[in-house]
Amino acid sequence: MTGTGPVTARFDTSRPHPARVYDWFLGGKDNYPVDEELGRQIMSLDGTARHIARTNRWFMQRVTRWLAGPAGVRQYLDIGTGIPTEPNLHQLAQRVAPESRVVYADNDPIVLKHAEALLRSTPEGVTDYVQADVREPEFILRRARESLDLARPVALSLVALTHFLGDEDDPHALVARLVGALPSGSYLVLSQLTADFDPEAVGRGVALYRAGGVTLAPRDRAEIARFFEGLDLVQPGLVQVTDWHPELALDESTDADAVISLYGAVARKP
Template identity: 45%
Template sequence: MRDGQRIAHNARVWNYWLGGKDHYAVDAEVGEQVAGFHPGIRDVARADRAFLGRAVTYLVREAGVTQFLDIGTGLPTVDNTHEVAQRIDPGARVVYVDNDPIVLTHARALLAGTPEGATSYLDADAHDPAAILAGAARTLDLTRPVAVMLLGILNFVSDTAEARRIVRHLVEALPSGSHLALTHPTLELGGTANAEAMAFWNANAKPPITARSATDLTDILDGLELLEPGIVSCAHWHATPDPTGTLPEEVPQYGLMARKP
């Protein structure tokens, strides 16, 4: 058995929680054990994915951004960034970034974009924003606004100062009007179950994960304009209420959008 089949990995466990098929038995086992500590984890995964769709839709329709740098791509599933963006604007351009060999083997599914637009895949580490920007420049015009998508990825950067450095390096290289979309697990929003689940994860899977508060995320966003409705549960960000006026159930995963002035 290869090492990748012995140790659960976040991309495959996330795929398991979303109901996908691209995982091993160890990923399903760890996924079920984490769900035992945190029964709402599948709701978190679904809410995070729904946030992606609403965020990309907002960026293209409302903000006029048609270039995307999606870092920490994960395994392809329904409504990937390029699919959402190119349904609205077929000319949208998307660069996916991940350093997971599992994701790399599935990258072809991420490259089936429209003829008018462009999609590419970059094998790079989130800790190396300079390499990411250099690679992205082969597909994106970095003199025009770019949306940086950091969905469920900064939680794998354990040091908050390092997370802030990564965001700053990325944003400083991009022009005014660029945006940052971010989701992040928290122990706030009723997320106390995250603590035990994360401790189990860090002992049995990789990479290790860190929760952050709204104050931590505000610090990471230094210099950016936080857009309405601010730092909220990703399930509530630009969500449409049901006919009774009720929003989806809150999950302990923050979602936000910020703009470079």
């Protein structure tokens, strides 16, 4: 099984981890009491937090159906994939196009534990897993080349990832490096937390994550738009994730009263 990398595969159950907190929000079972505790604290301050997590997941699903269908994409690099929750990206893409090739990358050892499930592919396609941190773009790209042809278009998925990178990580440069390695016709998919709509609730969440030793960096619309510089935004552009092609939704139970503090967009590399 592929999945080795520079990240030491050990579990730290003494501190919450974003992937496991997210798993708890989605109703998963692959989390620890410390993750549930942080999730419940966030819910006590913002009752929409679980719905926001699910809304972000639905955004990924709509985007993948569009990429695999009308856009005709057959290769995907998903960084910060998190703990697999069905249907995951490869299942959605290969349901439309069985020959789709998908590489996942994440730095959490608990995701490595589930890599066997991630690696289940259609016979026609490929599903691979790389244990690596987004701060190691060269390593990710080198490993991705073992399963993907980077001379052909690739959809780079960075869903709910960049807000776990502080400004000291220079996330815009990291994204630019990854996009720069992809050919014309590739796509960038990105969603990111913002405080534009509910600064008080987001500020409380940032403080809770910080207390748990986790960076959470909301960004305004202009800062998020910088991730897409030099790319052609797919309509409707950079919007709240609920507004990205809602007609593609399947089995979504949207709360019309919830404030969704996430921007999302898809853009094509010319």
